[in-house]
Amino acid sequence: MNLPLSKTLPNVSRLVFGCMGLGGEWNRHSITTQEENQAIAAVETALEVGINLFDHADIYKFGKSEQVFGRVLAKNPTLRERIYLQSKCGIRLGDERGIKQYDFSSKWVTASVDGILQRLGVEHLDILMLHRPDPLVEFEELGKALQALKLAGKINHVGVSNMNNAQVDLLHHATGEVIVANQLEMSLAKSDFIKQGVGLPLSAFDYQVGTVEQARKNNIQLQAWGSLAQGRFSERGLQSDDPNIRVTAKMVMALAAEYGVSSEAIVLAFLTRHPNQIQPIIGTANSQRIRACAEVAKVTLSRSHWYELLEKTLGHEIP
Numbered sequence: 001m002n003l004p005l006s007k008t009l010p011n012v013s014r015l016v017f018g019c020m021g022l023g024g025e026w027n028r029h030s031i032t033t034q035e036e037n038q039a040i041a042a043v044e045t046a047l048e049v050g051i052n053l054f055d056h057a058d059i060y061k062f063g064k065s066e067q068v069f070g071r072v073l074a075k076n077p078t079l080r081e082r083i084y085l086q087s088k089c090g091i092r093l094g095d096e097r098g099i100k101q102y103d104f105s106s107k108w109v110t111a112s113v114d115g116i117l118q119r120l121g122v123e124h125l126d127i128l129m130l131h132r133p134d135p136l137v138e139f140e141e142l143g144k145a146l147q148a149l150k151l152a153g154k155i156n157h158v159g160v161s162n163m164n165n166a167q168v169d170l171l172h173h174a175t176g177e178v179i180v181a182n183q184l185e186m187s188l189a190k191s192d193f194i195k196q197g198v199g200l201p202l203s204a205f206d207y208q209v210g211t212v213e214q215a216r217k218n219n220i221q222l223q224a225w226g227s228l229a230q231g232r233f234s235e236r237g238l239q240s241d242d243p244n245i246r247v248t249a250k251m252v253m254a255l256a257a258e259y260g261v262s263s264e265a266i267v268l269a270f271l272t273r274h275p276n277q278i279q280p281i282i283g284t285a286n287s288q289r290i291r292a293c294a295e296v297a298k299v300t301l302s303r304s305h306w307y308e309l310l311e312k313t314l315g316h317e318i319p
Contacts, residue, residue, distance in 0.1 A: 009126060009157070009180075012084055014272065014279060015293060016053045016223060017046040021285035023064030031068050038285060039068045040075070045287040047082075049294035055183075055223070055281055056087035057131060058116050066119035073121055086127035086181075087116045088161055090134060102134040106145035113154055127181060128155040130171075132162045143175030159183065161225075164208035168220070179220055184211075186224035186278060188233055188248065188270050188313050193222075216276050224271050227280035228293070234263050248312040255309075259299050262292035269299040273306050 002011050022042065024035040046054075056066050066087065073079055089112035092103045103109075113128060128149070149155045159181035160168060168179055186193045196209050215222050232240065237249030256263045271278040282293045301309070311317055 009084060011052075012279075013050055013052045014277075014297065015049075015051050015268075016055050016279050016281040017043070017051045017290075018055045018225065018281040018283040019065045019069055020057070020060040021065075021283050023061035023066075023068045026061055028062050028064075031064055031071070035064075036068055036071050039072050041287055042285040042290065043069070043072050043079075045290045049291055050297075051290075051294070052082065053084045053086065053279075055129075056085070056116070056120070057091070057129075058087060058089050058112050058119075059091050059093055059131075062093075063115070063119055066116060070119055070121040080122055084126040085120065085122065086129055086159065087120070087125055088129040088131040088183075089113065089116065090131040102132050102136075104130060104134040104137040104142045106141045109142065109145050110149065113149055117154060124153055125155045127157045127159045129159040129161050129181070129183060130163075133167050139171070139174030143177065146175060146177055157181075159221075159223075165211040165214035166208060168211075168214065179218075181221040181223055181279075182211075182215055183223040183225055183281070185226045186222070186271060187227050187229040188252075188267055188309060189229035190226060191310060191313060194310065212276060221279060222276050223279045223281055225281050225283075227271055228264060228267055228282060228284070233267050244313055244315045248309065251309060251312050255301075255305060261295040261298050264289060264292040265295035265299050266301075268293060268296040269301045270306065270309055272296055272299075273301045 002013055022039045023031060054069070056069065058066065060066070089109060090102055090104055092101050092108065094100055113125070116125065117123065146155070146158055157180045158177045160171065160179055161183035163171070163182060168182060171177065172179055184193060193212050196211070212222070214220065232245055233249045233252045235249070235253070237245045240246050240249070252263050252266045255266045259266065268280045271280050282290065284290060284293070307318070
């Protein structure tokens with residue numbers, strides 16, 4: 001279940017390993033031996049089940065997620081040649097006045113990439129992801145920065161995260177950059193990416209009509225963060241106070257038994273059944289759960305099952 005993400009990324013795994021769970025707690029403490037061993041075990045398991053794309057962000061655990069992954073790479077010198085790496089930048093957790101902001105300035109993006117490469121201990125990223133739209137972006141400046149990073153061999157491709165189709169189009173038009181991936185929150189619990197195309201009311205993030213269609217038309221790979229819906233449709237969902245979660249979790253369990261796979265695989269199969277060939281990002285560092293997620297390769301939900309899952313999460317029939 002591999003995907004041709006681009007001509008130079010011809011064999012990317014259908015699942016992405018999200019590295020936010022690596023590096024311990026959200027603090028600035030030194031990485032412990034236990035945290036390093038956890039990262040090694042998680043990466044080894046991901047490779048074992050065929051995952052070869054690893055997703056980072058410079059803010060994850062205040063940089064510790066990238067640092068501990070860099071240690072994993074250092075212990076296995078041939079590993080970098082067998083995997084694809086992407087990382088995100090553009091979120092500043094606080095400036096000198098403590099103000100959180102999004103920053104696509106040339107200075108910030110360039111410095112961020114240098115920091116990412118240093119923490120990972122690598123020479124280049126396969127994809128640099130622009131993390132969230134910056135309303136104050138100067139596109140000409142950003143375009144020059146991205147081109148300079150490419151010419152220096154520090155990045156190969158550009159992707160985005162949390163952008164709608166109008167923002168992606170403007171970014172491409174203003175900078176000339178081909179956008180190879182767009183990372184959005186998509187799951188059984190966050191199905192606005194479906195609702196926006198069939199006239200259902202949107203509940204959370206406004207994807208804007210046309211975002212999914214634009215990606216399919218322009219060969220932009222959709223990547224789904226939050227793809228497991230924080231585990232709310234696993235067994236614990238059967239005890240939820242929310243009736244929609246309870247009935248959806250019950251159906252997930254029934255389908256897991258019918259298809260002979262894990263409940264995680266059914267939740268992810270809701271995404272992989274979509275014709276956009278959505279790439280779920282799994283954020284668990286638990287080896288057992290990584291293997292459970294990989295069972296999605298064994299599942300292609302029937303049209304009836306897919307729509308029934310959607311109906312259960314909505315709590316009513318579609319129009």
